[in-house]
């Protein structure tokens with residue numbers, strides 16, 4: 386149970402459709418945190434499980450992603466779901482999530498979730514924007530050296546019993562140029578590490594960003610491709626980054642240069658990359674992410690890149706370190722408990738960010754109204770007309786796109802009025818979800 390609310394309550398309204406006016410009256414019972422069900426997929430950190438269980442929730446945890454049919458079945462009954470990069474929470478899947486309040490992406494990327502649809506259903510999405518950035522940057526540094534020295538191939542040969550001592554086309558990285566595409570959390574960390582190893586760094590980003598250290602901004606992607614000895618991709622999955630690196634871009638890269646992709650699998654045209662590697666135009670590649678990735682560990686991985694020369698293939702492990710997973714587990718699980726127990730949406734990805742200071746535990750008459758509604762004129766007036774009969778201690782509202790979020794702490798002397806307020810607010814035409822925490 387949240388420390389910030391004296392007693393939390395989660396009456397969960399039905400959200401049959403965006404405009405539905407649900408007049409079904411429910412009995413408002415004081416909250417029992419044991420009612421909250423959480424589904425965790427894809428081997429989310431035990432630290433997160435610990436935090437969610439400590440909050441009193443029922444936690445159902447799986448090490449792998451679920452197939453769509455199983456996911457739809459499981460999501461029907463839960464109030465929170467925790468995923469990593471594999472689980473696709475599409476409109477189709479989320480349309481079955483009748484009780485869902487929040488989604489925790491225990492990773493950086495949120496492209497796997499239909500964020501707009503989730504918001505329209507009042508489902509608040511959280512992620513961990515930078516807890517695994519360092520892990521990715523360190524992996525890329527390792528890969529730069531491995532590629533420059535053809536270490537993947539040498540190691541494989543030795544495991545096959547072949548001694549192959551060569552120096553041809555093996556290089557130091559000192560004085561070489563690293564081109565970073567997407568100069569955000571990971572790209573900037575990587576640039577700092579690369580400079581400390583004596584590399585020159587140029588980067589391209591669609592946003593004007595401050596260059597760190599001695600790094601230089603390029604005017605275009607093509608400039609990076611034509612200049613760098615190593616090109617490392619750190620952009621999110623968006624319509625603009627889909628197949629951002631195809632046959633044309635690979636041809637622009639310098640003869641013998643290397644491509645590294647630890648961003649998203651859709652960013653690189655894998656077939657074109659395989660052709661470039663086999664032709665010898667590229668000197669090698671390190672790929673951590675793929676257009677289609679298996680749901681679980683095990684044999685059967687197929688890719689045109691298998692057995693390409695000097696090509697390092699890793700199973701999407703850029704953020705997979707003990708340190709990163711622990712930090713992500715704490716960050717996202719804490720965000721989920723705060724949202725469920727007190728309504729706080731700070732650091733939400735698809736929601737306006739709102740919070741109110743805690744209700745003192747000695748205050749037994751104040752309840753918190755939490756409401757998500759369509760962002761159209763007149764809704765706040767309707768809510769405040771309802772609350773006008775009570776003393777509103779504090780309130781906050783904000784909007785993001787078509788959806789608005791409202792929180793108010795209201796003193797209610799007669800407990801019977803709690804149900805009245807709840808029913809009146811949720812009966813507003815534009816209501817998406819209403820909760821009363823008491």
Ligand SMILES: NC(=O)c1ccc[n+]([C@@H]2O[C@H](COP(=O)([O-])OP(=O)(O)OC[C@H]3O[C@@H](n4cnc5c(N)ncnc54)[C@H](O)[C@@H]3O)[C@@H](O)[C@H]2O)c1
Nearest residue numbers: 493494567568569570571590591619620621647648703704
């Ligand atoms: N392999 C892994 O395990 C792993 C781990 C963490 C993150 N990632 C991926 O890496 C991506 C980047 O992570 P981050 O934390 O650095 O994100 P970020 O949001 O901090 O940085 C991304 C940068 O890319 C820029 N960008 C967006 N579209 C662009 C375009 N078309 N051209 C050039 N620049 C563009 C943005 O302006 C931003 O500066 C994530 O979105 C995620 O998909 C992968």
Ligand SMILES: O=C(O)[C@H](O)COP(=O)(O)O
Nearest residue numbers: 469470471492493494704
């Ligand atoms: O978006 C991310 O943070 C990375 O792609 C890592 O995803 P993962 O948690 O599924 O390994």
